[in-house]
Structure formats: C-alpha cells, structure tokens
Amino acid sequence: MTKTGLVWFRNDLRIHDQISLVKAAKENSFVIAVYCFDPRQFEKDRFGFTKTGKYRAQFLIETVQDLQQQLNELNIPLFVHVDVPEKIIPEYVKIHKVTSVYLQNEWTSEEREVVNNVQKEITSNVDWIEAYDQFLFHPEDIPMTIDKIPQVFTIFRKKCEKYASVRQLETISKMPEKNRVPQQTRVPTLQELGHTDFDTDSRTAFPFKGGEKTGLQRLHDYTWNTKKLSYYKNTRNGLVGTDYSSKFSTWLGNGSLSPRMIYHEVKKYESEIVKNQSSYWMIFELIWRDFFKYISLKHGNDIFKLEGILHTPYEWNTDKQLIQQWIDGETAEPFVNANMLELKHTGWMSNRGRQNVASYFAKTQKLDWRIGAAYFESLLIDYDVHSNYGNWLYVSGVGNDPRDRTFNVKLQAARYDGNNKFQNLWLQTSLF
Numbered sequence: 001m002t003k004t005g006l007v008w009f010r011n012d013l014r015i016h017d018q019i020s021l022v023k024a025a026k027e028n029s030f031v032i033a034v035y036c037f038d039p040r041q042f043e044k045d046r047f048g049f050t051k052t053g054k055y056r057a058q059f060l061i062e063t064v065q066d067l068q069q070q071l072n073e074l075n076i077p078l079f080v081h082v083d084v085p086e087k088i089i090p091e092y093v094k095i096h097k098v099t100s101v102y103l104q105n106e107w108t109s110e111e112r113e114v115v116n117n118v119q120k121e122i123t124s125n126v127d128w129i130e131a132y133d134q135f136l137f138h139p140e141d142i143p144m145t146i147d148k149i150p151q152v153f154t155i156f157r158k159k160c161e162k163y164a165s166v167r168q169l170e171t172i173s174k175m176p177e178k179n180r181v182p183q184q185t186r187v188p189t190l191q192e193l194g195h196t197d198f199d200t201d202s203r204t205a206f207p208f209k210g211g212e213k214t215g216l217q218r219l220h221d222y223t224w225n226t227k228k229l230s231y232y233k234n235t236r237n238g239l240v241g242t243d244y245s246s247k248f249s250t251w252l253g254n255g256s257l258s259p260r261m262i263y264h265e266v267k268k269y270e271s272e273i274v275k276n277q278s279s280y281w282m283i284f285e286l287i288w289r290d291f292f293k294y295i296s297l298k299h300g301n302d303i304f305k306l307e308g309i310l311h312t313p314y315e316w317n318t319d320k321q322l323i324q325q326w327i328d329g330e331t332a333e334p335f336v337n338a339n340m341l342e343l344k345h346t347g348w349m350s351n352r353g354r355q356n357v358a359s360y361f362a363k364t365q366k367l368d369w370r371i372g373a374a375y376f377e378s379l380l381i382d383y384d385v386h387s388n389y390g391n392w393l394y395v396s397g398v399g400n401d402p403r404d405r406t407f408n409v410k411l412q413a414a415r416y417d418g419n420n421k422f423q424n425l426w427l428q429t430s431l432f
C-alpha cells in the first residue's frame with residue numbers, strides 16, 4: 001500500500017532537526033505539508049488586543065515563505081491557507097488519502113482543543129503521530145516525572161545538568177522528485193491577515209527577517225562570525241543594539257530554530273573557540289526556557305489564572321487609564337516609558353526591560369498581570385506562551401520566584417542605563 005504522510009506545521013517551522021518531518025520522510029512514499037494561518041489567532045482577545053499583532057504577523061509570514069522554499073527543495077509541498085485547521089487538515093487527509101499525520105505535541109488548552117476538533121473531523125483511519133520537538137531536554141530524558149517538576153528553577157536546572165543529556169540532531173533526507181505533489185497555494189500578505197504594512201523603525205534592536213535561513217545565519221553570526229557568544233554574560237543585560245543578546249527567542253518562538261541546534265553549536269564553539277562563563281550562560285538561559293515549558297506542562301491552565309500556580313489571592317486593579325499610560329509609555333517612570341515605546345514601535349524589548357515594565361505593572365501599580373501579559377502576547381515578535389506567561393507569573397509574585405521581588409525601576413535605570421543612552425533613544429526621538 002502507498003503511504004502518504006501529512007506534516008501539520010504549527011510552532012515547528014523549520015526543516016533542520018525537525019522530528020515530524022524526519023519521521024514522515026522515513027515512513028512514507030509521499031509527504032505533503034500544511035500550514036494554516038488560523039483566523040482566530042488574528043482576532044481580538046478578551047482584553048481587546050489583537051492576538052497576533054503586526055510585528056509577529058510579518059515575522060510569521062516571512063517564516064512560512066522561507067519554509068515553503070526550503071520544503072520545496074526537499075520535494076515536499078507546503079500548502080498554506082488562511083483558514084481553521086479543523087476544515088483544512090481533514091480536507092487534505094481526504095483528497096490525498098493520507099495515512100499518517102505528524103505534528104508537534106502542544107499541550108496548552110487552545111491548541112489541544114483544535115487538535116481534538118481536527119481529529120473529530122477526520123473520517124478515515126489515520127495514524128496520529130505527535131512528538132515533543134520544542135524542548136532542549138526531551139520529556140523522556142529528564143530525571144523526574146512532570147508532576148515532580150520543582151517549583152524552583154535552580155533545582156530543576158541542576159538535576160537536568162547532572163542527569164539529562166540533549167539529543168543529537170535529526171536530519172531529513174530529500175524525497176524523490178517523481179513523488180512530488182504539486183501545490184499552488186501562496187503565503188498571505190499582511191493585509192490579508194488584517195494588518196496594514198509598516199516600515200521598520202530605524203532604532204530597532206531587532207532588524208532581522210523571519211525564517212529558518214535568517215535564524216541559522218544569526219546563530220552563525222552570534223557564534224563563529226562575531227564571537228559575541230564569548231562575551232554574552234557581560235552584555236546580556238544590555239538595552240541598545242542587535243548584539244547585547246542573541247535574539248534567538250524570535251526564531252525559537254515559532255520553531256524556526258531548534259534549541260538543540262543552538263546547544264550543539266555552543267558545545268562545538270566551546271571545543272573550538274572558548275569555553276567560558278558566557279558560553280555556559282547561553283545554555284543556562286535555554287534551560288530557563290525549558291523550565292517554563294515544564295511548569296506549563298505541570299500546571300496546565302493555572303498559568304493563565306490570576307492567582308497563578310501559587311494560588312495566591314492578591315488585590316489587583318484594572319484601571320483603564322493606568323493601563324493605557326503603561327502601553328503608551330506615559331507613566332511616571334521614564335525607564336518604563338522608554339521600554340514600552342520600544343515595544344510599541346518595534347515588537348521587541350530586552351529581558352531587562354521586560355522585567356522592569358512587568359514588575360512596574362503588576363507589583364507597583366498592582367494591575368491585573370494577565371492584561372500586561374496579553375499586551376505582550378499581541379506585540380512581541382518572540383511571543384511564546386510558556387515563556388511569556390511563566391515570566392509574567394514569576395514577576396507578578398504568583399509563579400516561581402522564591403524571593404518575590406519588586407524591581408526598583410529608578411535604581412535599575414541608573415544601573416543599566418546610567419548614561420541614558422537607551423532612554424534618550426526612545427524618549428527624545430518621540431518628541432519629533
């Protein structure tokens with residue numbers, strides 16, 4: 001019997017180290033791929049923010065265009081639609097007599113619901129193959145069960161560093177050209193997703209385009225070309241420019257870069273260039289990323305609840321004016337304002353900035369942290385459900401911070417922006 005595999009792409013938009021793709025190519029004579037720009041992801045959320053704002057939408061478009069080209073070279077067509085997967089995936093299964101569907105395993109409730117609905121619409125008998133492909137440490141390789149994931153990051157990190165190892169990279173082989181299925185779909189424009197075109201702000205710290213190719217180029221530049229990795233630990237709290245941190249999060253967010261790829265590249269760098277605190281710190285940060293994914297696996301929908309995973313009842317307010325001032329960079333704190341303007345004009349904010357504006361929002365102003373998180377979700381190019389909600393919970397005192405700190409924004413500004421370079425960049429130019 002001829003076997004046809006369908007790879008349903010979602011947040012795993014790459015061809016390197018892509019488990020679903022590798023399996024599909026190994027197990028089938030024909031492979032097709034599908035990506036849906038789900039219109040629900042471009043609607044307004046319950047707080048009135050567009051779920052996927054223009055910056056991430058543009059990055060996603062570029063990513064899917066790149067993926068379509070890369071897959072084409074492997075003789076795998078990527079069919080792209082602006083429609084719900086519940087309609088599109090079953091249609092392809094039927095038309096192409098698909099025998100197996102491959103996809104990344106996602107566990108957050110919205111994604112699960114879509115998967116369940118798709119499965120209900122498929123009437124034929126198909127093998128359904130989901131794989132965890134977003135982690136550094138695969139869930140089968142960590143030395144604890146999900147219900148025993150520690151609340152404290154350091155405990156998690158030390159156990160993983162001691163007992164778990166990162167898997168080797170998976171490599172896809174090209175499908176035979178004669179088995180190539182033609183495809184005529186195209187990637188939508190920004191307008192077709194409900195946004196208007198925009199020019200990139202010349203001040204942006206993230207001037208990069210989306211796609212696996214640019215992600216791999218960035219990895220190469222940050223390591224081998226510029227050797228910035230050797231200084232990462234000293235620069236990572238920076239605020240201005242492209243190189244104070246890796247910017248990998250954007251590509252990691254939609255899966256156009258594999259965390260294992262970064263890990264193995266860092267290891268190679270350590271053996272060929274230098275192994276120091278900075279090279280280690282890159283891996284340390286990638287473990288933070290994993291940690292928030294595991295926290296979300298363990299706590300499910302609690303990560304979206306006001307009382308968080310600690311179930312702590314605090315008084316929160318939803319003062320519309322205070323929220324708008326924060327969004328528009330018009331609070332009493334110039335450092336908060338500069339960061340919020342950066343986000344508004346570019347879809348990017350540094351980690352230092354994010355910590356400060358989130359702490360100001362949730363701790364100082366005591367505003368409902370979920371509104372801040374939803375605004376980030378809308379604006380950030382690198383939005384990732386686990387990292388965003390995990391960090392917001394953490395900063396808001398309802399997550400994993402054992403110290404439950406409030407940032408002193410003025411001290412932070414003096415420490416990290418002593419010469420006002422960052423604040424001048426965003427506050428002075430907005431006067432023109």
Ligand SMILES: Cc1cc2nc3c(=O)[nH]c(=O)nc-3n(C[C@H](O)[C@H](O)[C@H](O)COP(=O)(O)OP(=O)(O)OC[C@H]3O[C@@H](n4cnc5c(N)ncnc54)[C@H](O)[C@@H]3O)c2cc1C
Pocket residue numbers: 236245246247248249250252253282285286288289290292349350351352354355358376380382383384385387388389391392395
């Ligand atoms: C309130 C708040 C919201 C956030 N929302 C997101 C989000 O939606 N998506 C996202 O990817 N990150 C988020 N972060 C984490 C962090 O700010 C970004 O990952 C980081 O700034 C991205 O820049 P970079 O890739 O240059 O990071 P680097 O400093 O170069 O770090 C390398 C990688 O390590 C990981 N990493 C670093 N810091 C963290 C962290 N605190 N938590 C989880 N992973 C981390 C990222 O994958 C990052 O790409 C948030 C942090 C805060 C405080």
